Amino acid sequence: MNGQDKDKRDQKMVNKENYLAHISLDCVLFGFHENQLKVLLLKMKHNQQWALAGGFVKQQEPIEEAASRILKERTGINNIFLQQFYVFSNPDRSELHLNTDQLTSISDSNFAEDWFRQRFISIGFYALVEFSQVTPTPDPLSEACTWWDLEEIGSLMMDHNQILLKALETLRMQLNHQPIGYNLLPDKFTIPELQRLYEAILGKKLDRRNFQRKIMAYNILRKLDERRSGVAHKAPDLYSFDLEKYHQALQDGLRGGW
Amino acid sequence: MNGQDKDKRDQKMVNKENYLAHISLDCVLFGFHENQLKVLLLKMKHNQQWALAGGFVKQQEPIEEAASRILKERTGINNIFLQQFYVFSNPDRSELHLNTDQLTSISDSNFAEDWFRQRFISIGFYALVEFSQVTPTPDPLSEACTWWDLEEIGSLMMDHNQILLKALETLRMQLNHQPIGYNLLPDKFTIPELQRLYEAILGKKLDRRNFQRKIMAYNILRKLDERRSGVAHKAPDLYSFDLEKYHQALQDGLRGGW
DNA sequence: GCAAAAGTGTTGGCAATACACCCATGC
DNA sequence: GCATGGGTGTATTGCCAACACTTTTGC
Known part of the structure; x- marks a missing residue:
């Protein structure tokens, strides 16, 4: 084995030389597709x-x-929007779910x-990404x-x-303070689509007409000269976020509750 | 040295055997006194x-x-109200401020x-305590x-x-979601005192009359059969928090902004 | 009596809600 | 045509901010 190969293998090793002990990250990556809030999950081998x-x-x-590096590896996307939100430190959080057999099977692969x-x-991050990307x-x-699908998620590993x-x-608390819709x-999207997103996050129905007026009152959307085509019923208008005004408005938080 | 003495010294040592590597806590302890928001600070020897x-x-x-243990040591008080709020992980955050001389002076004492x-x-906590205790x-x-005093704090160590x-x-964001006034x-306190607290936290004046009505509308205070005595001008009524109703109300968050 | 602070009342405007109505499209 | 969903208008409600007014205390 030459030096380069050894370096490469060391890069892949998870051990004390490469990583900080005792600290892990867990990322809750949200996506939105077919009116459903989605979370990216992994099925563990062990x-x-x-x-x-x-x-x-x-x-x-x-x-x-x-966190950005981890999410890049799972999604292929750079610079995903993310926010740390809580640290989980119960001393039992890992031991509950790792026995000797499982550790042995893990160490078969590239792991110390x-x-x-x-x-x-573990430091918890939530992250937002455009599903299709x-x-x-x-x-x-x-x-x-x-x-x-958020609702179909059963029992997860450890304290996940x-x-x-x-x-x-x-996410609910920060809905008016972070560019959640944008990410x-x-x-291009329609206002009803944005409304479905809000409903999925909040877990409740919103009034269609009041939602439109309220969102438009924020003055953060730009109406495009296009409509969603090939769809049943009346073709809805397409919008984009006016990024400058959006971030401006988020500084103080969008006013009012949902 | 017998075994017990050695154990005792080891307890005091700050080293790998006793503490988790790479992880520290920093606590922003708030108090309120003479209409001022206060923060507890330590002057470092090194x-x-x-x-x-x-x-x-x-x-x-x-x-x-x-965090609770650390705050007990600095204040003598058990079970101080605290909330973790952010993790500070810039790799330069400590190196910038520790040189060899400083480390040598530290290691003179009981520290590895x-x-x-x-x-x-470093995991940041904020904590709230009754000043006089x-x-x-x-x-x-x-x-x-x-x-x-919050306004008189100058340049602190590292990224503090x-x-x-x-x-x-x-603290400002969570004012309507955490029992901040209570802690x-x-x-026993008067409504004007509570208002000064809100003003100190928010950093702005509030209308006296609207504050009273709004706070009372929450229905989280119990009026006592006493007044603040020995004070200039009209004696204000004393109140206590109705803990049950207070925590109930905080579940959904007190409605409205300040 | 006077100044200053505490407590209560009143009002106007604005924003959130709950509706009614019209428009466009697929079947 | 009709069902369904998109877009706009309106009326009522309730909250919030800006005031006036009264009460109480120390000097």
């Missing part, structure tokens, strides 16, 4: 459970960059044996990586259900 | 700079418990030499521990100004 996209922090790397025996404090890609520990719940809660929808 | 109350996480300890050379990712107490690395700013921002004021 116990067949589904889990959030996760990873570790390199020795000299801000955590936001680590003792790495996963540590206690991990994503190419779901498993990591070395997982055999599948796919989108799940709790992390998901907290992410959703945070989940394609460039 | 560089004479002022800093937030900080510490590390024991091997088997939830971070909330670690190499501990402070690590990169630390606190007995400020320095830690082994500091020579003073006192309250500071940034941490403080983010804490204040979070900063004594059991």
Whole structure:
């Protein structure tokens, strides 16, 4: 083995030299498709459970960059919008779900044996991405990586259900302070589509007519000279976000509740 | 030295055996006194700079418990209300302010030499306490521990100004969702006192009369059969929080902005 | 009596809601 | 034509901000 090959293998190893001990990241990646809020999940090889996209922090790397790197690997997309939202530190959070057999099966691959025996404090991120841009890609520990409908998600690995719940809660709270619509929808969209997104996030129906007036009152949308074609019923107008006004408005938060 | 003494010394040592590597906590402890929002700061021995109350996480300890332990040591108070709010992970955040001389002076005391050379990712907590209950107490690395008026705080150690700013921002955002008034004021207080607190947090004046009606409309206060005595002008009524109704109301968030 | 602060009342405007009505498209 | 969903208008309600007025205390 020459030096270059060894470097390459070391790069792939998850161990103390490359990553900070005790710290992990878990990313709740949201997408929006067919009026459903989706979350990207991975099926773990060692116990067949589904889990959030996760990873570790390199020795000299801000955590936001680590999250960005992890999400790039799972989706193929650079610079995904993300926000840290909570730290999960219960000492039992990992031990509950890792026994010796599972660790052995993990260490078959490129991973240092003792790495996963540590206690991990996990920093939770939520991330938003335009659904259609994503190419779901498993990591070395997982055999599948796919989108799940929010409502169809069952029991996840470790405390990932709790992390998901907290992410959703945070998303709701920040709906008027973060560019959530912008990051989940394609460039062009209709107001009813935006409304479905809001309804999916909030988990409740909104009045169609009041939603239109309220959104338009914010003055953050630009009406395009196009309509959604090939659709049943009246063709709805297409809009884009007016980015400057949008970010301006988010500074103080969009006023009013939903 | 017998075994017990050695155990005791080891307990005091800050090193890898006792604490998780790479992870630190910084606590922004708020108090309220004489119509001013106060923050508890420590003056560090090694560089004479002022800093937030900080510490590390024991091997088997939830971070909330670690923060609670740290605050108990600085104030003498158990179970202080606290909330984690952000993780600060810039790789340069510590290196900028620690040189070899400083590290040498630190290692004179009970601290392992190499501990402070690590990169630390710091979890920020804000905490709220009734001012008069606190007995400020320095830690082994500091020579003073006192309250500071929010406006009079100058340049702090490392990135602690940034941490403080983010804490204040979070406090403002959560004013309608966390029991902030309850944890900063004594059991009995007047509505004008509560208003001064709100004004200090928000950094702006509020209308006296509208504040009264709005607070009372929440139905979270109980009027007592007492008044503030020995004070100039008309004696204001004393109130207490109706804890049950208060927490009930905070579930959905108190409606409306300030 | 006077100044200053606490408590209560009144009003106008604006924003959120709950509707009614018209338009466009697929079948 | 009719069902369905998109777009616009309107009326009522309720909240919020801006005021006036009264009460109480120290000096």
